[in-house]
Amino acid sequence: MRAAELREPGRPPAVTDREEPVCGPGEVLIEVLAAPITPLDLLCATGTSYFGRPATPYVPGVQGVGSVGDRTVWFATPAGMTPGDGSMAERAVARAEDVVALPEGADPVAVAALGLSAVAAHMALTWRGGLVPGERVIVLGAGGVVGEAAVRLARAAGARRVVAGARSPAARARARWAGADAVVALDTDDVAVLAERFTEAADGPVDLVLDPLFGAPAAAAARALCRGGRLVNLGGAAGGTSPLDSATLRSKSLRVLGYTNNELTARQRAEAITEIARRAAEGHLSVTHETAPLSDATRAWQRQGEGAASGRIVLLP
Numbered sequence: 364m365r366a367a368e369l370r371e372p373g374r375p376p377a378v379t380d381r382e383e384p385v386c387g388p389g390e391v392l393i394e395v396l397a398a399p400i401t402p403l404d405l406l407c408a409t410g411t412s413y414f415g416r417p418a419t420p421y422v423p424g425v426q427g428v429g430s431v432g433d434r435t436v437w438f439a440t441p442a443g444m445t446p447g448d449g450s451m452a453e454r455a456v457a458r459a460e461d462v463v464a465l466p467e468g469a470d471p472v473a474v475a476a477l478g479l480s481a482v483a484a485h486m487a488l489t490w491r492g493g494l495v496p497g498e499r500v501i502v503l504g505a506g507g508v509v510g511e512a513a514v515r516l517a518r519a520a521g522a523r524r525v526v527a528g529a530r531s532p533a534a535r536a537r538a539r540w541a542g543a544d545a546v547v548a549l550d551t552d553d554v555a556v557l558a559e560r561f562t563e564a565a566d567g568p569v570d571l572v573l574d575p576l577f578g579a580p581a582a583a584a585a586r587a588l589c590r591g592g593r594l595v596n597l598g599g600a601a602g603g604t605s606p607l608d609s610a611t612l613r614s615k616s617l618r619v620l621g622y623t624n625n626e627l628t629a630r631q632r633a634e635a636i637t638e639i640a641r642r643a644a645e646g647h648l649s650v651t652h653e654t655a656p657l658s659d660a661t662r663a664w665q666r667q668g669e670g671a672a673s674g675r676i677v678l679l680p
Contacts, residue, residue, distance in 0.1 A: 365680065366452030367660035369443075370420045372410025375664040376451070378657065381422070384448060384456045391462050393429035393438055397475035398450040398657075398678045400667040401425060407443025414444040424449030426478050428471040431462070437474055437636050438462045451660060453680040463633045468644040474636075476652035476675045477512060477643060479624055482635040483597055484513035487573055487622040488520065490631075492595045496521025498570035501561060501584045504600060505543060506534020508675050509575050511650045514541040517573075519647060526564045528557075528580055537651050537674070549580050554606055557583030571595070578602030582611075590615045597622040654679050 364383055367376040386392050404423045410416040426439050427450030438457040442449025449455065465474060488494045500517045504510040505527030517525045527538035530549045538546050545564035551557065561569070561584050568589030574581045578601030585594055585607055592615060611617065624632070642648035651674030655663040663676045 364453040365657060366422045366448075367424075367657065367664070367678070368420045369408055369417070369423050372408060372416055372419065375661045375668075376408075376423055378660050381452065384452075384454055386456050389459050390456045391431055391438075391459050393427075393431055393436065393455050393457060393462070395427050395429045395450055395453060395455050395680045396435070396471040397429075398424045398427040398452075398680070399475045399478055400664055400676045400678065401478070401480070404443060404449075405664075405668050417443045418446040421446070422448035422450075422452050422455070424451035424455070426450060426475070427455065428465070428475045429455065435465045435469060435471060436462050437465055437478070437640065439479070451657065451678055453657070460629045463636045465640045466637065466644055469640040470643065472652070472654060472677050472679070473643045473649055474640045475677045476508070476650055477639050477648065480508040480675075481512040481516075481639045481648065481650070482627075482632065483622065483624050484509050484573070485516050485635055485639060486624070486627065486631070487595045487597050488513060488516055488571070491620055491622045492571050492573065492593055494520050494522065494571055497523050499524045499526070499565055499567055501526045501528065501565065501569050501572045501587060502538075502543070503528045503549070503573065503580050503584060504575040504598070505529045505538035505541070505546070506531065507575065507600075508650045509597070510573075511537055511541045511674075512648065513573050514538055514543050515648050518542045519642070524566060526561065526569070528561070528584065549576075549601075552579040554579050554583045554586075558586035561587040568592070574598070576601035577605045579606060581605045582607040585611050585617060588615060588617055591618070593618045593620060595620045595622050650674060652677055
């Protein structure tokens with residue numbers, strides 16, 4: 364079968380012929396329909412992540428959408444995190460508990476593009492962030508897949524006002540397209556300047572900040588929070604540390620919460636994927652993405668890593 368094979372950490376995968384995967388106990392054989400290139404795939408492939416250097420060669424792809432018989436399914440793999448192969452191939456295997464049947468009408472490409480990024484946005488807003496209708500929300504990094512999905516999900520959850528923060532003009536345009544009421548340019552690391560922009564854009568005290576960036580944007584957005592407001596951090600794209608000052612935290616009795624998909628149980632993740640797929644099938648949830656054939660996986664991988672793609676690239680075997 365054809366597959367993308369990563370042979371050396373730090374280099375893109377090459378498309379090659381590999382032997383057919385064989386199911387072990389408790390595993391399922393899947394005909395792959397769509398395999399997204401995600402930030403986690405790129406991180407694991409560097410060999411410098413907290414998972415350590417991956418065992419090579421391996422097929423990357425920590426998630427995908429495929430078919431098992433007449434069912435369309437979403438599935439997860441530990442590719443790059445532990446020895447074994449992932450979704451960027453014509454066929455893949457996954458543990459039965461990591462396979463989720465999708466609702467009728469779910470588009471494989473749309474679900475693959477959303478995937479665990481949309482799960483993170485959904486669960487960080489609701490389960491971790493406790494969003495309730497009528498609240499004001501700031502979504503940082505709103506031009507990325509997590510942020511773009513979060514803007515739509517916050518709106519669907521009944522947020523009174525959704526303010527998006529994004530760095531590039533293209534990212535800000537995606538945030539507007541996703542339905543943000545106001546968009547703040549994150550084109551400076553001056554916390555005071557950004558805080559003033561957020562406060563003006565929010566048109567009132569903010570209840571919840573969804574933060575995949577940290578760094579200066581998180582510190583600035585925190586200043587716009589109301590007393591008892593919540594900031595949920597699920598990434599550090601803008602920096603591993605943040606100049607979030609003690610006075611802001613204490614004067615407003617703020618709550619700063621961490622989030623990771625790794626904390627979810629298999630049942631929670633399955634329920635979240637099902638909800639994401641249902642919303643996508645109904646036309647209520649989507650993110651910017653493009654497709655590429657599996658045969659072009661090397662170039663697609665490079666473009667995704669360079670930030671040259673229009674959103675997330677989904678490989679089609």
